[in-house]
Amino acid sequence: MDSYTLRSKPIPFNTDFDVIVVGGGPAGCTAAAAAAREGARTLLIEATGSLGGMGTSGLVPAWCPFSDKQKIVYRGLAEKVFETLKAQMPHVRPDALDWVPIEPEKLKRVYDDLVTEAGASVLFLTTLADVERDEDGNVTAIVVLNKGGLQAFRANVYVDCTGDGDVAAWAGAEYEKGDETTGELQPATHCFVLGNVDDYAYLNGPKLHAENPDSPIHEAFRSGDYPGIPDTHLCNNQIAPQAVGFNAGHLWGVDNTDTFTVSQAMMEGRRMAEAYRDMLADVHPAAFGNAFVMSTGTLIGTRESRRIIGDYILTAEDYIERRSFTDEICRNSYFLDIHGNKKEQQSGTGSSLAITLYGPGESHGIPYRCLTPKGLRNVLVAGRSISCDRQVLGSVRVMPVCLAMGEAAGLAAALASKQAESDVHAVDIAELRRRLKEEGAYLPDAAVESEVHAGE
Numbered sequence: 059m060d061s062y063t064l065r066s067k068p069i070p071f072n073t074d075f076d077v078i079v080v081g082g083g084p085a086g087c088t089a090a091a092a093a094a095r096e097g098a099r100t101l102l103i104e105a106t107g108s109l110g111g112m113g114t115s116g117l118v119p120a121w122c123p124f125s126d127k128q129k130i131v132y133r134g135l136a137e138k139v140f141e142t143l144k145a146q147m148p149h150v151r152p153d154a155l156d157w158v159p160i161e162p163e164k165l166k167r168v169y170d171d172l173v174t175e176a177g178a179s180v181l182f183l184t185t186l187a188d189v190e191r192d193e194d195g196n197v198t199a200i201v202v203l204n205k206g207g208l209q210a211f212r213a214n215v216y217v218d219c220t221g222d223g224d225v226a227a228w229a230g231a232e233y234e235k236g237d238e239t240t241g242e243l244q245p246a247t248h249c250f251v252l253g254n255v256d257d258y259a260y261l262n263g264p265k266l267h268a269e270n271p272d273s274p275i276h277e278a279f280r281s282g283d284y285p286g287i288p289d290t291h292l293c294n295n296q297i298a299p300q301a302v303g304f305n306a307g308h309l310w311g312v313d314n315t316d317t318f319t320v321s322q323a324m325m326e327g328r329r330m331a332e333a334y335r336d337m338l339a340d341v342h343p344a345a346f347g348n349a350f351v352m353s354t355g356t357l358i359g360t361r362e363s364r365r366i367i368g369d370y371i372l373t374a375e376d377y378i379e380r381r382s383f384t385d386e387i388c389r390n391s392y393f394l395d396i397h398g399n400k401k402e403q404q405s406g407t408g409s410s411l412a413i414t415l416y417g418p419g420e421s422h423g424i425p426y427r428c429l430t431p432k433g434l435r436n437v438l439v440a441g442r443s444i445s446c447d448r449q450v451l452g453s454v455r456v457m458p459v460c461l462a463m464g465e466a467a468g469l470a471a472a473l474a475s476k477q478a479e480s481d482v483h484a485v486d487i488a489e490l491r492r493r494l495k496e497e498g499a500y501l502p503d504a505a506v507e508s509e510v511h512a513g514e
């Protein structure tokens with residue numbers, strides 16, 4: 059590709075903040091709230107006009123399980139977000155912990171309150187444009203773009219919650235993306251909501267979820283009558299009266315760091331949403347005969363993107379061994395949920411590779427070192443782009459654990475920002491874990507005492 063050299067010119071420069079969080083998804087919201095709660099002057103920068111990322115702008119219709127089938131694993135701010143939203147959804151049982159539906163407009167407001175009540179400032183409709191760093195691995199400024207033009211910000215510590223590792227990668231951190239040899243990524247899904255659904259017929263009719271072998275999606279796909287439906291992947295949840303959220307079908311070849319592929323996928327996803335509506339109106343007319351596509355995501359549903367290389371790379375083996383770590387900042391019990399390539403998905407044998415190993419009460423730890431990019435002094439990463447291998451990403455990418463990681467990253471950022479060098483690698487782990495526990499985090503001492511894998 060040809061290159062173009064920018065003309066050098068001064069732009070506004072803001073140094074008002076100790077901690078800047080980029081990306082306001084689940085990880086970014088708890089990161090900003092935790093940093094501000096710790097007394098850091100905190101700014102949260104978000105490209106869209108609302109907080110919540112995939113869970114709001116992406117229309118993901120449900121929370122992955124909050125429990126390990128015995129107790130809540132993701133506590134602290136994660137539990138607060140979860141319970142606050144649930145309390146506003148009268149059709150959800152108050153004791154439900156797993157696969158609880160999300161009403162996205164309500165969740166946006168839960169995050170607005172979480173972040174602002176903690177004292178963080180929010181800058182919407184603003185996207186990262188560039189990252190400046192020095193030779194010692196310090197990010198010296200970030201440049202952002204919004205309707206005011208380009209603007210630079212300098213903070214002591216930056217938390218990258220973009221889900222794609224934009225801050226860390228643009229600062230020069232090493233990363234991996236997709237399959238080691240082919241570069242293939244897990245497919246995307248463009249989630250959507252159908253409105254004017256007949257609630258009684260929906261709730262009492264056939265279970266549409268692809269896991270149900272009798273779901274009409276299997277016959278509909280096999281029949282070939284619905285060419286607009288790419289495979290049998292279909293999750294659905296009643297998110298509000300007469301409104302059902304869908305996470306259905308796959309889009310391959312979508313790379314969230316290549317906006318041309320995303321643009322194409324969004325148009326294809328909108329077309330697909332209509333195809334699902336038409337199919338459902340045929341196969342279950344009592345529920346969907348009068349339904350319409352009420353909305354599609356303003357973000358494409360990205361399952362896989364950059365994985366920033368940190369001081370430790372969490373592996374599938376760590377997951378299988380249920381490892382604990384002396385520096386763990388949260389625990390995770392979600393299964394390995396890996397969506398396969400086109401051939402696998404279209405074989406009709408299943409919608410995804412769901413490797414469920416854990417029994418009730420089992421989980422593994424996530425070390426703080428997965429959040430600290432190698433070679434960068436004042437940057438933390440939380441959420442989908444932490445340091446891990448491709449397989450375990452299938453587990454640690456989902457929202458409950460992203461919320462928990464975000465809180466730890468925000469707290470660590472605030473602690474680092476008070477130190478002379480703002481070195482995130484030098485954060486006092488004992489203090490970090492003490493504060494997380496004080497705020498309600500699930501960090502069982504027994505797990506660390508009996509740890510299989512010594513901190514390294």
Ligand SMILES: Cc1cc2nc3c(=O)[nH]c(=O)nc-3n(C[C@H](O)[C@H](O)[C@H](O)COP(=O)(O)OP(=O)(O)OC[C@H]3O[C@@H](n4cnc5c(N)ncnc54)[C@H](O)[C@@H]3O)c2cc1C
Binds near residue numbers: 118119122440443458
């Ligand atoms: C189709 C699909 C279905 C899923 N189903 C579930 C489910 O049922 N339950 C569940 O719990 N999880 C589910 N997940 C996983 C989960 O939703 C995401 O992995 C999770 O939201 C990741 O959180 P995050 O904070 O890392 O990133 P995101 O939620 O992606 O948020 C990142 C935020 O950063 C912003 N941003 C990105 N780049 C920039 C930039 N350069 N400048 C400024 N802002 C930026 C984005 O606009 C976005 O708001 C699903 C994911 C997908 C794709």
